[in-house]
Amino acid sequence: PPGDTAGCTFCHTSSEERCSTCHQRHQFDPAVARRSEQCKTCHWGKDHRDWEAYDIGLHGVVYQVNKNDPKNFDFSKKLADADYVGPTCQYCHMRGGHHNVQRFTTVYTSMGMSMADRGAPIWNEKRDRWASVCDDCHSPRFGRENLQAMDEAVKDAGLKYRETFKVAEDLLLDGVLDPMPKDLCPDWSGQHLWSLKIGAYHDGEAYGGKTGESGEFRMSNVTDVERLCFESVGYFQTYIFKGMAHGSWNDATYSDGSFGMDRWLVNVKQNASRARRLAAIEKKVGIYWVPESFWRTGEWLDELTGPYIVRNHPGKTIFDLCPDPGWMDTH
Numbered sequence: 232p233p234g235d236t237a238g239c240t241f242c243h244t245s246s247e248e249r250c251s252t253c254h255q256r257h258q259f260d261p262a263v264a265r266r267s268e269q270c271k272t273c274h275w276g277k278d279h280r281d282w283e284a285y286d287i288g289l290h291g292v293v294y295q296v297n298k299n300d301p302k303n304f305d306f307s308k309k310l311a312d313a314d315y316v317g318p319t320c321q322y323c324h325m326r327g328g329h330h331n332v333q334r335f336t337t338v339y340t341s342m343g344m345s346m347a348d349r350g351a352p353i354w355n356e357k358r359d360r361w362a363s364v365c366d367d368c369h370s371p372r373f374g375r376e377n378l379q380a381m382d383e384a385v386k387d388a389g390l391k392y393r394e395t396f397k398v399a400e401d402l403l404l405d406g407v408l409d410p411m412p413k414d415l416c417p418d419w420s421g422q423h424l425w426s427l428k429i430g431a432y433h434d435g436e437a438y439g440g441k442t443g444e445s446g447e448f449r450m451s452n453v454t455d456v457e458r459l460c461f462e463s464v465g466y467f468q469t470y471i472f473k474g475m476a477h478g479s480w481n482d483a484t485y486s487d488g489s490f491g492m493d494r495w496l497v498n499v500k501q502n503a504s505r506a507r508r509l510a511a512i513e514k515k516v517g518i519y520w521v522p523e524s525f526w527r528t529g530e531w532l533d534e535l536t537g538p539y540i541v542r543n544h545p546g547k548t549i550f551d552l553c554p555d556p557g558w559m560d561t562h
Contacts, residue, residue, distance in 0.1 A: 247273075252273075253270075265306045265310060266298070266306060267285065267286075267298075267321070269320075274320075278465050278466055279469065279473070280469060280470055280482060281320075281473055283479070284476070284482045285320060287479050287481060288477045288482075290317050290318050290477065294317050294318075303315065303317075304316065309328060310322065310328040311327045311328050318364075323335060324336065326364055334360070335361060337358060337476065343471070343472025343476075344469060349382050362375050381475035384471050385471060387489070388467075388468040388472075388492060389468070392463055392464045392468055395492070396427065396460055398500055399427060399457060399460050399499060401503070402503055402506060403437065403438070404437055405507075407506050408454050408457075409506060409520070410522035411522075415526050416529070416535070417538055417541050418446065419537050420548050421548045421549055422439060424438065424440040424444060424445070425439055425446050425457075426448065426457050427446060428444075429446055441550075448465065449461065450462070456502050459495045459498055460499065462491075463491070463495040468492065470482045470483065470488035471483045471489055471492075
């Protein structure tokens with residue numbers, strides 16, 4: 232619904248990839264676009280914690296303390312000529328003034344949430360480029376050691392998430408999720424796909440939908456177990472990735488990074504244990520549980536794509552109705 236997604240759409244539609252987003256309309260001063268705060272409008276928040284990780288990390292502190300001293304941060308110079316006392320967002324990610332920001336990231340795998348092998352040979356060039364930026368101020372060994380530390384932290388987080396996900400998946404496959412996907416309001420596709428059936432990772436009739444059809448990673452209108460899974464990988468694993476990348480060890484641990492994943496894993500296990508015990512008792516005494524109707528209803532749910540498709544295009548899904556990505560813009 233528009234009210235729920237106002238913050239998302241501000242960055243991902245009205246601001247994304249426009250010159251004035253960074254250079255500021257009317258003013259359009261390159262010196263303004265070279266300051267780290269210019270990235271802050273979009274690159275912050277629970278699921279993309281770039282600004283916070285940088286701001287409270289070692290580099291961010293150096294920037295905040297010295298940014299008003301032109302001897303330490305001369306923003307009149309082009310990025311290609313910058314000799315700052317510490318790195319800004321732009322110095323690292325737009326090195327030399329290059330506007331392809333992803334060129335100077337590590338391995339762009341869904342903000343660190345992907346289970347990709349980040350050390351695979353396919354990423355060598357990108358990782359070498361990332362480490363070369365650190366070499367501007369540090370020894371050649373320093374950047375690679377930090378990159379390895381980040382890899383290990385992300386790998387550890389991936390192990391925790393896979394365990395969290397497996398608990399939720401087993402509940403679904405055993406039919407004891409409360410509610411099951413069939414009991415919910417239709418998702419964005421107009422179907423009842425499991426919310427954690429993302430892309431090609433989890434296929435089969437038990438998850439709903441056809442092969443290759445993706446579920447909807449979401450926080451509302453799902454079981455508490457699914458929501459906790461989403462927050463574990465979408466928030467806490469991202470904290471770990473961003474924190475380690477920006478020298479913010481607090482983000483990677485205490486600020487709901489590694490410790491947050493630990494907490495949510497325990498919660499998911501406890502929820503699963505209760506659900507299974509309750510299902511066993513209901514079966515023994517002959518209770519057939521029917522989930523409450525509020526899972527399928529609610530005024531705001533009518534604003535979603537899925538119910539609209541069910542009402543206006545019975546028997547169809549969003550995959551039938553969208554022959555190409557541009558269809559959604561005009562319909």
